Every structure is written in C-alpha cells, then in structure tokens.
Amino acid sequence: MYSEKVMDHFRNPRNVGAIEDADGVGKVGNPVCGDIMELTIKVEDGVITDARFRTFGCGAAIATSSMVTELVKGKTVEEALSISNRAVAEALGGLPPIKMHCSALAEQALQSAIQDYMGRQKGSPGETKESGSGETEEQD
Numbered sequence: 794m795y796s797e798k799v800m801d802h803f804r805n806p807r808n809v810g811a812i813e814d815a816d817g818v819g820k821v822g823n824p825v826c827g828d829i830m831e832l833t834i835k836v837e838d839g840v841i842t843d844a845r846f847r848t849f850g851c852g853a854a855i856a857t858s859s860m861v862t863e864l865v866k867g868k869t870v871e872e873a874l875s876i877s878n879r880a881v882a883e884a885l886g887g888l889p890p891i892k893m894h895c896s897a898l899a900e901q902a903l904q905s906a907i908q909d910y911m912g913r914q915k916g917s918p919g920e921t922k923e924s925g926s927g928e929t930e931e932q933d
C-alpha cells in the first residue's frame with residue numbers, strides 16, 4: 794500500500810523536534826481525524842536553513858512531515874511557499890488516494906510557519922524580537 798520511501802520516512806523520520814528560537818511556527822490540525830502537526834523553521838537571509846516537526850498523527854502524516862522538512866531546507870521562503878502537498882507526496886513516491894489528505898496537513902503546516910515568519914518580519918522590520926525595549930505591542 795505504501796511506497797518504500799513512505800515507510801522509510803515513517804520508520805526513520807528526519808528532523809523531528811522543535812527549533813527553540815524558530816523564526817516561524819506553524820501548527821495545524823485535521824478536524825476529521827484529529828491529527829496535529831507542528832512545523833518550526835529557521836530563516837537566514839530569506840533562505841530556510843532548518844526545519845523541524847512534531848506530528849501526532851498517522852503514518853502518512855509523519856512521513857509527509859518528515860519529507861517536507863527535507864524539501865524546504867535550502868529553499869527561499871518564496872520557493873517553499875509554492876511546495877504543494879502533491880509535490881510532497883510525489884517526493885515520497887506517491888500516497889494512496891485515501892491518504893492524500895494527510896499530505897495536505899504538511900502543506901498547511903508549512904504555509905502556516907511561513908505566514909508566521911512573514912508576519913514577524915512586518916512586525917519588526919530589520920531587527921530581532923529580543924531587542925524590544927519600549928516597543929508597543931499591536932494586535933489586530
């Protein structure tokens with residue numbers, strides 16, 4: 794039912810964990826099955842240098858999370874934004890149609906982490922969050 798690559802990434806998932814000082818965090822869930830995926834990314838000069846994931850979910854969700862962390866490393870945020878769940882599934886040698894929705898979780902987690910990164914850039918242009926003396930916090 795599953796390709797060898799899927800089984801490999803399920804058994805030996807790459808980049809498991811969370812980046813402590815991440816530049817972007819994405820957390821998404823599938824309301825139907827209840828599975829949850831969290832993706833953290835590190836970005837330097839617009840390029841994703843590290844990505845880690847924590848997934849509480851099915852084997853296909855774990856394999857696609859693992860693959861997405863491999864795919865985004867070394868890509869610019871713009872390039873990473875265009876990675877579709879189909880591309881992730883293809884990189885794994887395909888997924889059974891009934892499991893394609895699991896790969897959607899990986900795409901959404903990636904999009905969400907990048908949105909978070911971009912939001913932070915707008916929030917404090919040109920400086921890091923840690924500096925924060927006398928900053929006013931804005932929420933919309």
Ligand code: FES
Pocket residue numbers: 823826827828850851852853854894895898
């Ligand atoms: Fe929930 Fe696969 S069954 S993500």
